Amino acid sequence: MPELPEVEVVRRGLADHVVGRTVAAAEVTGTRVARRHVPGPEDLVARLPGAVVESARRRGKYLWLVLRHDGGSREALVLHLGMSGQLLVEAADAPDERHLHARLHFRDGDPQLRFVDQRTFGGLHLDELTDDLVPQTIGHIAPDPLEPAYDRAATVRRIKARDSAVKRILLDQTVVSGIGNIYADEALWRARIHGERLGSALTRPAIGRLLDAATEVMTEALGQGGTSFDALYVNVNGASGYFDRSLAAYGQEGKPCPRCGTPIRRSTFMNRSSFFCPRCQPVPRSRRPSG
Template identity: 55%
Template sequence: MPELPEVETVRDGLDRLVLGARVTGAEVFRDYSVRRHDGGPLSFADQLRGQRLVGAARRGKYLWLALEGPGGRVSAAMLAHLGMSGQLLVRDPAVAGEWAHPHLRVRLHLESAPSGARYLDFVDQRTFGHLAVADLAPTPDGAPGGFGSPLAALPEPVVHVARDLLDPALDRDALVDRVRRRRTGIKRALLDQTTVSGVGNIYADEALWRARVHFARATDTMTRPVVRRVLDAATEVMTEALGQGGTSFDALYVNVNGESGYFSRSLAVYGQAGEPCPRCGGLIRRESFMNRSSHFCPRCQRRR
């Protein structure tokens, strides 16, 4: 599933390529892809028609495009969650021809996009992703709703999602205390999007390896410096991944231009079971964890 760096790569592309464009129409080719929109496919298309795309924002793994109506009011957004395989692709048919992806689910028709694009396509092979038009709600703390947005508002379905580690408005001291109050394992805390958002299985494993902390270590036994070390490692690894366009293992994750990220070449432990640890040479181990896997070095990350 795309995590924060992959979603931020897409958000950045949308910010550069489609902001300022007006939506002249929307086509829904698979109703399930707008299942979270109140009113169904026809309502989804009606609420987008005539709106101008004025902001691209992200909180954790969610991203949204702020919508400005004919009167200049910004009170709603098109919210996107990429799920397991969702892609938002910016297309200019004048260059690419009348191209249609075999897994095209939703298409927005645009005019006056700065890139010359006429289509914003939502492609989703496994169909776990979704789009919806949602009203904006005030942020509980009065700070901007997400990375890339100056508005102290965010889509109503995202209000419960915590700020992420790259959000300038994040209170890191409060987050450290929140993690230590949890009675759970540190990896479970990192994956809980109501505690801190944007971290998934890949970057949790990489961060814990960098911090030399076992994934099952109890949060209520960790000191503040150790918790901060884990959070700093997660911030560091996701920032590095952003510089390489995110992590791609196949053609399912790409940016808005259809290009894959390259951070998979820099992974120390995730997917490296049986390989030597880059730090100590011990063999990386894989263990089942929450219906998925944890990858770690048993020598560097001893279980207490």
């Protein structure tokens, strides 16, 4: 599932293959992929031709292309991969994918850019840019740990202030962005913290170590090209990541904890799977069944 490292790999692919090119035409099939584009898919398609792609940017799991129009105005084409979205850079004569939802043609010809998404949680929309070149509609998304705007101390304070399970807070993109279920579990394992402990019950240094663990695991994954499980995530050139070989906890139910050998356990939390080492990451007393 695309989390920060996977989305960054895609961003780099866009920077290499799309930035500097001029859109010739756009296609959007179906309405769902552009559901966040309020004026509708026809408007989206009509506004793209002639736009020059100036840069490919990212905050957390959100991607956007900065577009410059004739006359110098700028706007953002915001892209979100959801669970299963892929951006593919391909020749025009490559056969259409089964779940192809949108396509950009460029004035210089091949390759074209395709948005393919099986589970349709992803989408794209046009948006105004604020002064710092961040789209307006993602103003509520917090900086991610790999960007200069990330404020570690402020993030520690926000987590400490919340009476909520710390895994839920890690997954809250308005607190810190880019972390999904996989890297949340990996960060919690590295920091030896159970995800159901309350943010307010952790010490500030422990919260800091947890954030640093998240930063570290995502940086390592990025170095290896991202994580992939079922081939739904493919980078902009179609090559899968392989960080899944390095996961210590996520998806490792029954396998020995790499640190202490205790079998990794799986539990359901927030209607999601959580994987943890019961010895390194003891379940908080308040969450244990009484008696």
